Amino acid sequence: MVTCTRRIEWDAMHRIPLHESKCRAFHGHRYAAEITCSAEALDTLGRVVDFGVIKDRVGGWVDQHWDHTAILLEGDPEAGPVAEANERLGRPVYWMDVHPTAENIVAELAAVAQRLLEDAGIRVERVRLWETPNGSAEWLPRSLNRL
Numbered sequence: 001m002v003t004c005t006r007r008i009e010w011d012a013m014h015r016i017p018l019h020e021s022k023c024r025a026f027h028g029h030r031y032a033a034e035i036t037c038s039a040e041a042l043d044t045l046g047r048v049v050d051f052g053v054i055k056d057r058v059g060g061w062v063d064q065h066w067d068h069t070a071i072l073l074e075g076d077p078e079a080g081p082v083a084e085a086n087e088r089l090g091r092p093v094y095w096m097d098v099h100p101t102a103e104n105i106v107a108e109l110a111a112v113a114q115r116l117l118e119d120a121g122i123r124v125e126r127v128r129l130w131e132t133p134n135g136s137a138e139w140l141p142r143s144l145n146r147l
């Protein structure tokens with residue numbers, strides 16, 4: 001199988017409210033996601049899909065919802081002032097119903113990418129999210145024939 005991978009980067013703030021150490025404080029990351037796709041067959045030019053399609057659709061969504069704002073847990077007791085300010089400043093907080101860890105953010109991104117790429121006949125095979133240069137989380141589809 002041949003796949004293609006597009007990298008998408010953005011800057012965002014988060015915090016993990018119940019974290020045992022410093023990640024409970026508001027802090028930021030340069031997130032980098034690698035989105036790996038496949039198709040039934042390569043197109044007439046020999047591509048899974050043009051990299052620009054992944055950039056425009058998934059990168060566009062990320063720009064709109066995640067770049068230069070905060071990704072926070074819905075109900076975070078410390079979030080009020082941040083949410084208020086970013087709403088006023090045009091970069092509303094993105095709320096998650098689970099803690100915004102790298103693992104949960106990569107799962108959210110994989111679901112978004114699948115939805116946005118579905119009608120282009122592209123299958124999302126893997127998404128890796130780098131939260132720091134040394135730490136990443138990976139999403140893989142659950143499928144019986146992969147076990």
Ligand SMILES: [Zn+2]
Nearest residue numbers: 014023027029
């Ligand atoms: Zn963090």
